[in-house]
Amino acid sequence: MAPKMSSILWTLLLLLLLICPSRQQGTGHGCGPPEKVKHTKPIQGQTFPGHTRLRYRCEDGFTRRVGTSTLFKCVERNWINKPNLECIPDPKLKTV
Template identity: 30%
Template sequence: MALVSLAFSVCVMIVCWPQLSSSDNSCPCPEIPKLNLTNLPQQGCFKIGDIFRYKCKDGYLRQVGTSNLIRCNDRGAVPQWSEPWLVCIRDPRITTTQPPKATRATTTESRTDISHYSISTSAITSWK
């Protein structure tokens, strides 16, 4: 019985030892890299093959032709995130200048002041 117990203990140590001595591989991917003009990335546990989608800050949009997705890849000994290829540009629909204030249109009538003119009338009559 002691021999079986000893053999079982050795077997358990051989099978389990690498798992006990290695670091926790349940979250192998590093932190998501920060990217300019994007919201701070969420932190958490990411595995190989997981995808993260960046979001541009308010007032900015993803430039056409760039991607906001990155993936955690197993590249050799150390997993890493793919290179981000996102460019955030200012939203062209948002203007930074104030629109002109609405003004009330006023019309002025042109009137001639005739108070300083004198009008005289003369009648020519002939008396016969």
């Protein structure tokens, strides 16, 4: 009787591993809407799967400050952006 029970337990364990998502597969936890950054174009969407990568774009007339990043990553329910994005007035545009 013990060998049959062992076989059933292994089968159940295998089924659980196939059904349950694994963090090692890169699914992670999703994120809500990304934070708003001053002078950037809006990002569409309310929820994003784990490990989503978004690129922000500065509004017309603005440009990314050198040394900051437009890339945001969803990691374990948090948006990560390092170094923090900053959009500044585009110095190439002349103001009157």
